[in-house]
Amino acid sequence: MERRTSLTSTTRASRLSLDAAHAWRLVASARTGPQWYVDAAPFVLRGAVDRLALGRGRRWPVPDRPVLRAGDTAGFWEVVESGPVAEGPADHHRLVLEAQVRAPGTVRLATEVTPEGPRCCRVAQTVTFTPSGVLGRAYLLTDVPAREALMELVHRRVVRDLERAAP
Numbered sequence: 001m002e003r004r005t006s007l008t009s010t011t012r013a014s015r016l017s018l019d020a021a022h023a024w025r026l027v028a029s030a031r032t033g034p035q036w037y038v039d040a041a042p043f044v045l046r047g048a049v050d051r052l053a054l055g056r057g058r059r060w061p062v063p064d065r066p067v068l069r070a071g072d073t074a075g076f077w078e079v080v081e082s083g084p085v086a087e088g089p090a091d092h093h094r095l096v097l098e099a100q101v102r103a104p105g106t107v108r109l110a111t112e113v114t115p116e117g118p119r120c121c122r123v124a125q126t127v128t129f130t131p132s133g134v135l136g137r138a139y140l141l142t143d144v145p146a147r148e149a150l151m152e153l154v155h156r157r158v159v160r161d162l163e164r165a166a167p
Helices: 020-027 041-052 133-164
Strands: 002-005 009-016 065-067 077-084 093-099 105-115 121-131
Touching: 002 133, 009 133, 020 065, 020 093, 020 105, 020 121, 020 133, 041 133, 077 105, 105 133, 121 133
Parallel strands: none
Antiparallel strands: 002 009, 009 121, 077 093, 093 105, 105 121
16 A cells, blocks of 8 residues: 655555456445445544534435436535546546535545556545635644544555455
């Protein structure tokens, strides 16, 4: 697993022996049932904390179609982008989710699936926090350890789900 961290973002990436198109359909699945972006333990906890802090901490249902589309809502996420990436190889896809939670700034989670040959792909996930105001900049300093733990657990969940679903 590759790991990268900066003050505003944390990235995890893994190479998998899985067709990129198949991996994309699983990563961006909008089918009812367990979905990593709704029921991964860190997201369940974050939603509960948000509700305790009088935030929205929504529990929007998954749309129940093959893949998420821009404008969809699921869990406490709003889908900002979903689909092929213009630059790069065919079957390179990106899913960008924005958290609709109480935070002094904007929280986004981007997942990219990039083909790296036949039956091989790279799955990269980056969570970013863009602070708003003085409180947001102060929060940014305390957020790094939590963001690191969140990305480690979420990325492991995604990789596990993908490996289990490999044909």
